[in-house]
Amino acid sequence: MVIQGEVIDSNTGQPLIGASIYLEGAVEKGVVSDLNGKFSLKVDGLPARLVISFIGYESSVRSIQANDLSKSIRFFLKPEDLSLEEIIIRERRADEQVRSLEMGKSSVPLETIKNIPALFGEVDLLRSLQLLPGVQTAGEGTTGLFVRGSSADQNLVQLDGAPVFNPSHFFGIFSVFNPDALNKVDLYKGNMPASFGGRASSLVDVFLKEGNLNKLRAEGGIGTISSRLTIDGPIGENGSNFIISGRRTYADLFLKLSSDESLKDNRLNFYDLSGKFSFRLGEKDKLTISSYQGSDFLGLENQFGLGWSNWVNAVNWNRVKSENSFFDLQAYHSRYTYRVEFNDPENGFDWSNSLGETGLKAIWTQKWSNNLQLQGGIQSSWYHFSPVDLSPAPNSAIQSIKTSPKNGVLNALFLGLNKDISPKLSTEAGVRWGLYQQIGPGTEYTYPNEIPNRNEKLDSIGYKALESMQFYQGLEPRIAFRYLINEQFSIKTAFNRNFQYLQIATNSSAGLPIDRWVLADRYIRPIRSDQISLGLFHNFDQDRWELSLEGYYKDLNHVIDLRNGAQVLFTDQVETELLSGDGWSYGIESLLRKNSGKTTGWIAYTWSRAWRKIEGVSLGQAYNPRFDRPHDITLVVNHEFSSAWSMGITFVYTSGLAVSFPVGTYRLDNQTVPLYSDFRNEDRFPDYHRMDASLTWRNPDKGRKWKGSWNFSVYNLYGRKNPFSYEFRTITNNDIRFENPDGEVFSTRPGVVMTYLFSFLPSITYNFQF
Structure with missing residues (x-):
């Protein structure tokens, strides 16, 4: 006999993931709810009393009769009134780690x-992930993630299962994810399940939340540079729902108020719009449709314009075939485009490009018993990279450029197994087999x-549509073990192999909207x-504290880097500008986290190194990529003073970026040209550190429909001038801003000019819900 059901938040109608379900007096035989809040539990006899509990919610106890076995039961849990002694900051089991x-x-x-205190008051998902051990950033104000010594393009960032090629706004300062529309986010740095593949380093798995099942609701915020609004609610009375969320900046509106005429015609904005519609097709079937559209534009005095956009769509069908058998089918399409315009009568041009991925994925899950689960499936992805198209303006001296299109198909079979070998020893094993083929139309040199x-x-050599150009295949085994030393202490080990069939060819570690993606060929x-x-994992003080220590070693083959002086944006022979070789990285990550109480948060320290060895770069000797930052310390503290007042503090310290500074200069055509060493990235920026702080006031909840809060935050509290870039040039009259070619010159000297982005930066945001 099996009881099937679903655990739901009574206020929001959202499924509760990881809720505990067990028969009264038999906690050890209980189960937890899945990603859809669903569960199935075997019972030996009826009637029985079923207990449903979830951290931060009132428990529910229900008597189960024989007629309850023929249907799926919904359990609605009410949130508890949180006391100052028990502020829960997590949405998972206390002993999950x-x-x-x-x-x-x-x-x-x-x-x-x-x-978490935010830049310009804009709460940001990816910047929050940078505060975790093993995750580093490219520099000030950027959202690019460098996970365990790998470049940013080696991360698979997906929204409801669909990949996002450029997950950032404003040149990486903000991410594309509006937190009001999100349900959860998981970052896999190591033991990636066999159902995921296509990237060499990590997975950032982002899920949009579903709408409220009970009533129409809205929430949003008005901030320093942007505003946002989210509306959600039920569709009919059968459990279907929707959520729509939008956000837009208005920095360009403030530019029009400037007294500087050169700024009034500038444009600087981004927007994003997301939606999710969930439909109940019966007791066993659920269909969700998710979509995201986001765009950025930068325009300078009607002379220069740069814009880029993402369009991401996913359709998911979930079917519960039986109490132990599940089927998931997903179709997705993701497209990324950019365009550059330069309005000049002599050198004007219009440059555009786009790339996309379309795919289908099917997963079968079978639970053979409480300690054995098998999951298998197939996935097929089609990559299409449009030709780079540069069209000169009339009478322009610029030459027209158009490259060949690039296409590829990646098919994968995967199988995963979860097994409790004994009460103390468990394993997760899996294998993924990828078959990649580059196909026409295209040109090969x-x-x-x-x-x-x-x-x-x-x-x-020219190839026709769908004609085979190149084939690669590879097995990707994954295996992990966990040994439970006692109820609060475990040791884990894992091995993962991944193949990646597309990369970014760029000399910018921060990531630019116009970066050139290349397929395997x-x-x-x-x-x-x-x-x-x-890794070693330990919980103590009744699971209020978590301590973890993880060490890793990563080996990379066939990573690419640019030749000295490479030009990759407009060439149809991009392979001539690239070199490939090996890489490796290693490190130790430690994390101490407090999960409950008036004060919560964590402190993390990572020691790590990243290396590359590529013939033709740095005289063939090992060198550090720019994102090699040996020491990384982060501190996150949240404190609840009362139900109305709370504060947050973050502190970040990292080693400086690895860079190449000039070792001298020489004269060429009456100009001073910097001279660089044959060895790459021998120098470093100064160490980076910054503290942010925020204070939040929430109006007391007295049963009113409108709920509001004010957030006051300061980015870079003590005004540290962290360098964004260095420029080596001639300083005239000891004035780095000297620009008058007709002015009298008293002196010239070589100098270094540092540019920094943000110093002490306060912001204010009003958030509301009704």
Whole structure:
């Protein structure tokens, strides 16, 4: 006999993930609710008393009769009134860190993310993930993630299962994810399940939340540079619902108020719009449709314009075939486009490009018993990279450029197994088999001795649509073990292999909207990543505190880097500008987190190193990529003074970026040109550190429909001038701003000019809900 049901938040109608369900007096035989809040539990006899509990909610006890076995039962839990002694900041089981098989996985509850002090008051998902151990940033104000010594393009960022190629606004200062529309986010740094693949480093799995099942509701905020609004509610009376969320900046509106005429015609804005519609097709079937549209535009005096946009769509069908059998089918399409315009009568041009991925994924899950689960499936993805198209304006001296399109198909089979070998020992094993094929239409070039050289092209070969151009395949085994030393202490180890069939060719570690993506082809092989990790996990003080220590070693093959002086944006022979070789990284990550009480938060320290060795770069010797930052310390503290007042503080300290500074200069055509060493990234920026603070006031909840709060935050509290870039140039008259070519020159000298982005930066945001 099996009881089936669903656990739901009575206020929001959202499914509760990880709720505990067990028969009274038999806690050890209980189960937890899945991603849809659903569960199934075997019972030996009836009647029985069923207990449903979830952290921060009132428990529910219900008597189960024989007629309850023929249907799925909904259980609505009410949130508890949280006292000052028990402020919960997490949405998972108290002992999950110790008991689960997950290793290298991090989750930050959305309520915690919203309490973290933010740049311009804009709560940001990706910047919050940078506060976790093993995750580093490219520099000031950017949202690019560098996970365990890998570049940002080696992260798979997906929204409801659909990939997002550029997850940032404003050149990486903000992420594309509006926190009001999100349900949860998981970061996999190590033990990635076999159902995920296509990237060599990590997975950022973001889920949009579903709408309220009971009533129409709205929430939003008015901030320093943007405003947002989210509306959700039920559709009919059968359990269907919707949510629509939008956000837009108005920085360009303030520019029009400027007294500087050169600024009034500038444009600087972004917007994003997301929606999710969920439909109940019966007791066993659920259909969700998710969509995201976001766009950025930067325009300067009607002379220069740069815009880019994401369009992401996903359709998911979930079917509960039986109490132990589940089927999920997903279709998705993601498209990224950018365009650059330069209005000049002599050198004007219009440059555009787009790339996309369309896919289908099916997953079957079978539970054979309480300690054995099998999951298998197939996935097929089609990549299409449009030609780079640069069209000159009339009478422009710029030459027209158009590259060949790039297309690829990646098919994958995967199988995963979860097994409790004994009460103390559990394992998760899986394998993924990827089959990649580059297909036409396209053009392939040949070179002497099969070595790409821009000056020694022999011939070109044209391929028709769907014609095979290149084939790669690879097995990706994954295995993890967890040994439970006692109820509060466990040791885990894992091995993961991943293949990646597309990369970014760029000399910017921060990531730019116009970065060139390249597919695996005859000359560019797919990346292979092998990672082994070992960790110790300990909970204490009744699970109020968590302590973890993880070590890892990652080996990379066929990673690419640019030749010295490479030009990759407009060439149809991009392989001539790239070199490939090996990489490796290793590190130790420690995390101490407090989960409950008036004061919550964590402190993390990571020691890590990243290396590359590529023939033709740095004289063939090992060198550090720019994102190698050996020391990384983060501190996050949230404190509740009362039900109305709370505060948050974050502190970040990291080693400086690895860079190449000039070792001298020389004269060429009456100009001073910097001279660089043959060795790459031998120098470093100064160490980076910053403290942020915020104070939040919420109006007392007296049963009113309108609820509001004010958030006051300061980014870079003590005004640290962290360098964004250095410019090596000639300083005239000891004035770095000297620009008058007709002015009298008293002196010139070589100098270094540092640019920093943000110093002491206060902001205010009003948030509301009704």
